[in-house]
Amino acid sequence: MSEVISQRELRNDSGRIMRGLEEGRTFVITRRSEPVGELRPLRRRRFVDAAMLSEVFAGSPEIDAARFRADVDQVLDQDVEPRG
Known part of the structure; x- marks a missing residue:
């Protein structure tokens, strides 16, 4: 849930x-008790080192591409015909 703060609180308590x-x-920022805007955190991109990722998946089983495609085709309609 958002915390409602006044314009004055935003100015005077910016550190908090x-x-x-x-x-x-x-x-949610208010001016004269009326909401005027919202401050929300940005999503931060998190990159994973390729070497670390390779190490994590080193013991994983190999994926059979044909079986994977068959499984996907069984669940999703990937027909190229227009749906119409």
């Missing part, structure tokens, strides 16, 4: 609000 954003909290 920034820490809240870093923690994933969302804020």
Whole structure:
């Protein structure tokens, strides 16, 4: 749930609000008790090192491409004809 804060709180308590954003909290900003905007954290991109990923999946079983395609075709309609 969003925390409602006034324009004055945003100006005077920006440090606390920034820490809240870093923690994933969302804020609704009001002016004269009317909501005027929302502050919410951005999604951060998280990259995984390719070497580490290879190490994690090193013991995984190999994927049979033909069997995988058959499984997908069984579940999804991938016909090239227009649906219409």
